[in-house]
Amino acid sequence: MPTIIEIQTLVKEYPKLTAVKGIDLAIESGICFGLLGPNGAGKTTTMEMMEGITPPSSGKILYKGQPLGKQFKEECGIQFQHTALQEFLTVKETLNFFHGLYPNPIDMDEIIQTCALEAFINNDNRQLSGGQRQRLLLGIALINNPNIVFLDEPTTGLDPQARHNFWDLIRSIQARKTTIILSTHYMEEAAELCDEIVIMDHGQIIAQGPPKTLLHEYFDTRLVKIPQSDLSVPIEELGLEAICYQGWVEITTNNVSETLGQLLQLNINLNNLHIRQHNLEDLFLHLTGKELRL
């Protein structure tokens, strides 16, 4: 796959802070690329530099091998983390407005259908629910039939059902081979949608690759979890690699049978036991020592 967007030694400095500290990336065309990190990691700044919204302090951003320019603006779609819409317009009028800003926009009916906007197409923008609003914003981001779409935390604040509906929309964009740059702090979302991810912290990339490859690279163990309240002995006496986290005792092991045997010997109640593989959240904790949603 050819590279659609490439960033070289990208730096963003503010008077009292360096938000992005010289990162390099090459994103292949047609993939869903995830940008993960806690608040303040520099992912929104990185996204906005890639979108051409925020000028970098130094470094280069190339779209199809060229600096960002008119062609990029005509071929990219953007959904910001916080986007205000013009007041007093209906959903249809808002779409019409953005439709008029591009030389080769997509057919309006197609965008209405793709983003499931029919039910509230004549509603005032101010009357939309969170999920409806995000679908409209996605519709706006897709109105120019873009080659590349930037989605900055598009599901933040949505209820689980609305989030899953939105994932279906993103999958439909993926099916068109449109490149998606997705910023999120929901690990499940990244695992579901992304072909490749980078994890950022303190303005730097600390890990990069396909999610499964990264997990395989960092973990060959399983996680055994029991409620802290079921633990009848002090954690130090378990003799296992264990930590207490959010009311649970998490035991990392590469031999689940042996670990369960040890727990039974200690007469620990295993009725509420969980066994699972490591996920991206664990990877992030492992790499940074922080939770993603701070």
Added chain:
Amino acid sequence: MKRFLAMLHARNLEFIRDRAALGWNLIFPVLLVIGFAMIFSNENRELYKVGVLGEGNHPFLESRYVQFIPLDDKAKAIIKVERHQIDLLLSHPEKYYWINSTSPNGYVVEKMLIASGGEQLSKGTVSGKELRYIDWVIPGILGMNMMFSALFGIGFVLVRYRKNGVLKRLKGTPLTITEFILAQIFSRLALIVTVSVLVYISCDIVLDFAMHGSYLLLLLVWILGAFSLIAMGLLVAARLHSDEVAGGIVNVLSWPMMLLSGVWFSLEGAPDWIKFSADLLPLTHVVEAARSIMLDGAGITEIGNHLLFLVIMTLVFLVIGVKTFRWE
């Protein structure tokens, strides 16, 4: 052009549906004009006004209930008689007096003059419709409404757009700064001119004020005036993020214009530095040009300097505004 039209249409829809703003733009000036008409409908009419040219001691000057106003320009003084601004003009050097043949007050004051005795004076008559304060003030009120609509309509809207992220979103599209700004200007221009025309018509139906000049020329003054005031609003909003700061600056600009641009009272007789300051304000030129057309029937040559000034100001504001404008 397609992008400009899309932006223009969206902005127009937004404004038309903002009923509070639309209502305020239409109702406020009408209420103001009607309020003034009511306040000044009984302008101390028991007091007669006589203009006096030159020095003299005619016994008529001792008359009670008459205000004698010294004047020095005969031509302008006669215009005041024509407009009923004074009831009689007395010229000592020429031993002459003028009254307006259609003025009841003039008829009464003439009787008082004859009854007072003294030196025989020759009589001259002029005719002309009465100029009321409302006739004089209406070009100012329309200009003031134009100023508020331009400064607040453009200044506040752009700052709000910038603050809530609308401009940031538009920056991510192919829309250029020039296209965006022109759409804002033409949307507001259409609104201001339409509102001014509607307010003019509705007030004229009720008050039947003076209009001696060309309607087309008046429209041209309004268009150029609105353009320059909108460009001024754009300049204010070119970079600001804060409503409070924008409000402060708009007030700093609008209050001097309201006081010095001849909206409510003439600056005739004011110190030269005040007149000079007033001449730097676009509203002064809008009001003076409109007043000259409406009251004096002035043509394009008489108001040419005002129009030129408005064009220059518009270009200066526009160039600086576009150069300094930031989406974020």
